[in-house]
Amino acid sequence: MTDRIKAPLNGLNLSNITVTDVSMASIIWKRFRKHPGAIAGILVFTLLVVAVVLAPLSPYEPEASSMSERLQPPSLRHPMGTDALGRDLLTRVLYGGRISLTVGLLVVVVSISIGVPIGALAGYYGGWLDSVLMRLTDTFLSLPALLVLILLSAILREVDAPLFENNSVMTIALVIGILAWMTFARLVRALFLTLREMDFVSASRALGGSDLRIILRHILPNAIGPVIVEATLELGYAIIEESGLSFLGFGIQPPAPSWGNLLSNAQENFTRYPWLAVFPGLMIFLAIISVNYIGDGFRDALDPHKVFKQAGEQ
Amino acid sequence: MTTYIARRLLQTVSLLFLLSILLFTLVNLAPGGPLAGQGRSRHISPEKVELLKRQFGLDKPLPTQYLIWLVGNDWMKVDTDGDGIEDGYGTRLGILRGDFGFSFRTRQPVLVEIGQRLPNTIYLMSITMLAALLIAIPIGIVSALRQYSSFDITVTTFSFAGQAIPEFWLGLLLILIFYAWLKNPFNGEPLLPAGGIQSINISGFNLGDRIAHLILPVATGAFGWIAWYSRFLRSSMLDVIHKDYLRTARAKGLPNRMVLYKHALRNALIPIVTMLALDLPTIFGGAVFVEIIFSWPGMGRLYYTAAQQRDYPVLMAVLIIGAAFIILSNLLADLLYGILDPRVRYE
Numbered sequence: 110m111t112d113r114i115k116a117p118l119n120g121l122n123l124s125n126i127t128v129t130d131v132s133m134a135s136i137i138w139k140r141f142r143k144h145p146g147a148i149a150g151i152l153v154f155t156l157l158v159v160a161v162v163l164a165p166l167s168p169y170e171p172e173a174s175s176m177s178e179r180l181q182p183p184s185l186r187h188p189m190g191t192d193a194l195g196r197d198l199l200t201r202v203l204y205g206g207r208i209s210l211t212v213g214l215l216v217v218v219v220s221i222s223i224g225v226p227i228g229a230l231a232g233y234y235g236g237w238l239d240s241v242l243m244r245l246t247d248t249f250l251s252l253p254a255l256l257v258l259i260l261l262s263a264i265l266r267e268v269d270a271p272l273f274e275n276n277s278v279m280t281i282a283l284v285i286g287i288l289a290w291m292t293f294a295r296l297v298r299a300l301f302l303t304l305r306e307m308d309f310v311s312a313s314r315a316l317g318g319s320d321l322r323i324i325l326r327h328i329l330p331n332a333i334g335p336v337i338v339e340a341t342l343e344l345g346y347a348i349i350e351e352s353g354l355s356f357l358g359f360g361i362q363p364p365a366p367s368w369g370n371l372l373s374n375a376q377e378n379f380t381r382y383p384w385l386a387v388f389p390g391l392m393i394f395l396a397i398i399s400v401n402y403i404g405d406g407f408r409d410a411l412d413p414h415k416v417f418k419q420a421g422e423q
Numbered sequence: 424m425t426t427y428i429a430r431r432l433l434q435t436v437s438l439l440f441l442l443s444i445l446l447f448t449l450v451n452l453a454p455g456g457p458l459a460g461q462g463r464s465r466h467i468s469p470e471k472v473e474l475l476k477r478q479f480g481l482d483k484p485l486p487t488q489y490l491i492w493l494v495g496n497d498w499m500k501v502d503t504d505g506d507g508i509e510d511g512y513g514t515r516l517g518i519l520r521g522d523f524g525f526s527f528r529t530r531q532p533v534l535v536e537i538g539q540r541l542p543n544t545i546y547l548m549s550i551t552m553l554a555a556l557l558i559a560i561p562i563g564i565v566s567a568l569r570q571y572s573s574f575d576i577t578v579t580t581f582s583f584a585g586q587a588i589p590e591f592w593l594g595l596l597l598i599l600i601f602y603a604w605l606k607n608p609f610n611g612e613p614l615l616p617a618g619g620i621q622s623i624n625i626s627g628f629n630l631g632d633r634i635a636h637l638i639l640p641v642a643t644g645a646f647g648w649i650a651w652y653s654r655f656l657r658s659s660m661l662d663v664i665h666k667d668y669l670r671t672a673r674a675k676g677l678p679n680r681m682v683l684y685k686h687a688l689r690n691a692l693i694p695i696v697t698m699l700a701l702d703l704p705t706i707f708g709g710a711v712f713v714e715i716i717f718s719w720p721g722m723g724r725l726y727y728t729a730a731q732q733r734d735y736p737v738l739m740a741v742l743i744i745g746a747a748f749i750i751l752s753n754l755l756a757d758l759l760y761g762i763l764d765p766r767v768r769y770e
Contacts, residue, residue, distance in 0.1 A: 146583070248441055251753075253745030255708040256726060257449070260738060263730040264452060349589055353712065356591045357727065372592060376716075379595055380603035387599075390592030398587035405583075 140410035147406020153399040157392070161210060164203035171204040172196065172364050180382050190384040192374070202389055205366035209351055210396070212282050212367070216347035217340050219286025224293025225329075225336065231294070232301025233324055239298075246294045254288045258350065262359040276362050285350050289343065296339055300332040334411035341404035345397045352393050368393045428758070435750045442746045447489050450735055450742075480513075492524070492739070493517050518743070524736035528729070533740045536725060543620060544710050544721035551641045551713075552699075552706055555648035560695075562649070563656025564688065570661065578653060585650025590709060594643040594716035601639060615639055618718035640717040644709060648702075655698060660691040693763045700756035704749040 141147055164171075174194035183190045189198035231242040261284045266276050273280045304310065305328060313323050348368075354360035355369025356376075363370055368389045375385035476482045480491055480501060496513030516522035523533035566575045602617040616622065616636050625632050663669065664687055672682045711723035718724075722741065729737035761767045 248438060248445070251438055251442060251746050251749050252446075253704060253708060253742060253749060255711060256742055256745050257446075259711070259726070259730050260449065260742070263733075264449075345587070352589060353591060356589075357711070357715065359730070372595070376595065380599060383599050383603075386592070386595045390589065390595065393589050393592060394584075394587055397589075398583060401583060401587055 137410045141406050144402075144406040144409055146402040147409075150399040150402030150406065153395055154403060157206065157396055157399070158210065161203055161206035164200065164207060167197070167200040167203065169197035169200040171201050171366060182382075183384050189388045190382070192385055193378075193382075198371075198384065198388060201366045201371060202368070202392055205368045205371050205389065206392060206396075208278055208361055208365060208367040209348055209369070209393070211278055212285070212351040212361070213344050213347040213396075215278065215282030216286045216289060216350070217343050219282055220290040220343060221293055221336070221340060223286065224290035225297050227290070228294040228297025228299075229301055229324055229329065232298035233305055233320070233328070235302075242294070243298070246291050249288070250291050252288065255353075258284060258288055258354060259357065259359055262354055266359065266362070276360060278361070281351055281354065281360055282347075285347055285354075289346070289350075292339060292343070293336065296335055297332055300335060301328055304328045304331055338404055338408045338411060341400060341407055345400040345404070348393065348396050348400070368396075424761075428754075431754050431757070435747075435754065438750055439743070439747055443493070443743055444489065446739065446742045446746070447492065448485065450739055451485055451488070491515060491517065494519055495522060518740075523740040526729075526734055526737050528732050528734045528737070533736050536737060537722065537740060537744070540720060540722045540725045543719060544707065544714070544723065547637070547640060547713070547719060547721060548644070548707055548710055550637060551644040552648065554641050555645040555652060556699075558645070559649045559652035560656055560692075562653040564660060564683075566653065566657040567660035567664065567691075568683070575657075578657075582650035582654045585647050588646065590643055590647065590712045591716060593646055594639070594713065597639050597643055598716070618716075620719065640713050640719060643716070644706075644713045647709075648706070652695065652698075656691060656695055659694050660687060663687045663691045666690075693760070696763060697756045697760045700752050700759055703752045703755075704745065707748070708745075 174196050175191075176195055178187070178191050178195040180193055180195075181187055181191045187197050187199065189202060192198055192201070227242050227246065231239040262276055262281065265273070265280050265284065268280070269275060273283075310323055310327055313327050318327070351360055351367065352369030352372065355367045356373045358370070358373060360369055361367035363374065371389035372386060372393075375382070375389065379386035473482075480488060480496065483491070491513070495515040495517030497516060499513060500509040501511065501513040515524065521534070523537075525531065526533055526536050529536065562578055566578045569575055598617045601615040602613045605614040606612065607614050615638055617639070619636060621629065621632050621636055669682060669686055672686050673679075677686075707722070710719075710721055711727060713719065714721045714723035715727055725737065726741045728734070729741070
C-alpha cells in the first residue's frame with residue numbers, strides 16, 4: 110500500500126515523499142526467500158503433505174494383503190515394492206506418513222500448550238511462581254527423556270481407553286509432548302523477562318490493562334517469532350521420536366502403519382528385501398531435513414540480529 | 424568454589440529425591456502392577472500371583488513401597504512366605520544402601536545385571552565420541568577458516584543431512600552396504616560383521632576382530648554427532664576470529680599458525696567442552712538404538728528388554744542412574760566452564 114502524506118507537518122512540505130507500508134509478514138517472507146535451503150524445504154515438505162493427504166487415491170488398500178504378490182521388488186505396479194504380506198509399500202508409506210506427520214503436529218501443539226503458558230506465567234510474574242515453575246521445568250529436564258518415553262509407551266500400550274486405546278496417535282503425541290515442552294517454557298520465560306520491561310507494557314498498564322490482557326495482547330504477539338522457529342525444529346524432533354519409538358515397538362502399533370514401525374517390520378529380513386527398509390527411512394529423512402531447513406530459514410528471517418550481522422559482513 | 428559445589432550437590436540430592444518419587448509413581452502406574460506380565464507369560468494361577476504380591480510387598484500402599492525401595496525393609500516385620508501373616512524381617516536394604524533389588528526376569532541382583540552391561544556401553548560410546556570429535560574438530564576449523572568456500576558449503580549441507588538422518592535407519596543402511604552387499608575379496612565373507620562385540624568362534628581378545636565389530640556401530644552413532652559438533656565448532660570459531668584479542672595477537676607479529684591454534688582454537692573449544700558435558704546423557708541415550716540394531720550387549724538393550732518384560736527393578740535402577748547422570752553432567756558442564764574460562768565467576 111502506498112500513501113501520499115498530504116498534510117504539511119511542522120511547516121515542512123512532505124507532499125513529494127512516498128511512504129511504502131510494508132507488513133511484517135512480507136518482510137519476513139522477503140528474507141525467507143533468500144534462503145535456498147528453506148525454499149527447497151518448503152517444496153519437499155509440501156509435496157510430502159500433499160502425497161500423504163492424497164493417499165486414499167492409491168489403487169491399493171493399506172491393509173489388503175495379496176499372497177500372490179509377496180515381497181516383490183520395486184516395479185511400475187508397486188513403485189516401492191511389496192511387503193511380506195503382499196501389501197503395496199508405497200500405499201503403506203503414505204498412510205504411515207499420515208500418522209507420523211499427525212503425531213508430529215500434535216506433539217508441537219501439546220508442547221506449546223504446556224510450555225508457553227508456563228513460560229509466560231513464570232516470566233511475567235517472577236517471584237515465587239517463577240521459582241516453582243522453573244523448578245518443575247528443571248525436574249523434567251533432568252528426566253532421561255528417551256528412557257521415560259520408552260517406559261511410558263510400554264505402560265500405555267496396555268491401556269484401552271477411548272481416544273487412547275493401545276498407543277493411538279493421541280497417546281504417543283501426548284507422551285512425547287509431555288517430555289518436550291521445557292524448551293518452550295524456557296524460551297518464552299526469557300522473552301517475557303525482557304518484554305515485560307518495555308514501555309508499551311507500562312503504557313498498557315497505565316491505561317488499566319489487566320495482566321491477562323497485557324500477556325495475551327501485548328507481550329505474547331511479540332514473542333511469537335522465536336516460538337515459531339522452535340516449533341518448526343520441534344516438529345522434526347517429534348517425527349524422529351515417534352519413528353524411533355515405533356521402531357522399538359513401543360510406538361504406533363501394527364497393523365496401523367507409521368514410518369517407524371514399517372522400518373521395524375523390515376528389520377528382520379531387510380538384507381534380502383532392502384526396499385522394505387530403504388523407503389520408510391527415506392521418508393523420515395526427507396521429512397526431517399525439509400523441516401530443519403524450513404526452521405533454519407525462519408530463524409534467519411525472524412532474527413533481527415542475524416540480519417544486521419549479515420548486512421555488516423557484506 | 425567449594426561452597427558452590429556443595430550447594431549444587433545438595434540441590435542434586437533434592438532433585439534426585441523428587442525425581443525418584445515421580446519415576447516410582449510412573450513405573451507403578453501400569454495397569455495390573457508389575458506382576459501383570461508374570462501372570463500372563465508364566466501361567467501362574469491368580470492365587471499364586473496374590474501370594475507373590477504379598478511376598479514382594481506389592482500389596483502395600485504405594486508410599487510404603489517407595490519407602491521400602493528407598494531404605495529397605497530389614498527393620499520392619501514382613502510377610503516372607505506370602506500367607507498373610509507378618510512373620511519375619513525383610514532382607515532388602517534399599518537403594519540408599521546400594522541395594523537395587525532383584526531382576527524379575529533373571530532373578531539376579533540388578534546391580535550385577537548392570538555391572539555386566541555398563542562396561543560394554545561405556546566402551547562403545549567413548550570410542551564413538553572420540554571418533555566423532557576427531558573428525559568433527561578438523562572439519563569445523565577448516566569450515567570456519569574458509570567460510571563460504573565450496574568445502575564449507577559441502578560440509579554445511581552434509582551437517583544438515585547428518586542431523587536429519589535417523590540413527591536406526593543409518594544403521595540398517597550401513598549393514599545393508601557393508602554386510603550384505605560388499606564382500607571381503609579374499610574369502611567372500613561379508614566385509615564387516617553386522618552385530619555383537621566380537622565373533623562367537625573367537626575366544627579371548629583379538630584386536631582385529633574387535634575393531635571390525637566396532638566400525639559399523641561407531642559410524643552409526645558418530646555420524647549425527649560429527650554433523651552437530653563440526654557445525655558448532657565452526658560457529659564458535661567464527662565468533663572468536665572476529666575478536667579484538669586475535670587482532671592484537673596478529674598485530675604483535677605472531678605467526679598465523681600460532682594465532683589460530685594457540686589463541687583462536689583454544690577459546691573456540693571452551694563451548695565445545697561444556698556442550699560435550701551437557702550432551703553426555705544424550706550420547707548414552709542414543710546407545711538404545713545402536714545397541715539394538717547391532718545386538719550389542721549394553722545398557723540400552725538391557726533397558727529395552729526390561730521395558731518389554733516389565734522388569735520393574737531394572738527399569739527403576741536404570742532410570743535413576745540415568746537421571747543422576749544427567750544432573751551430574753549439568754554440574755560438570757558448569758564447573759568446566761568456570762575452569763576453562765577464568766572470566767566466569769560462581770555466585
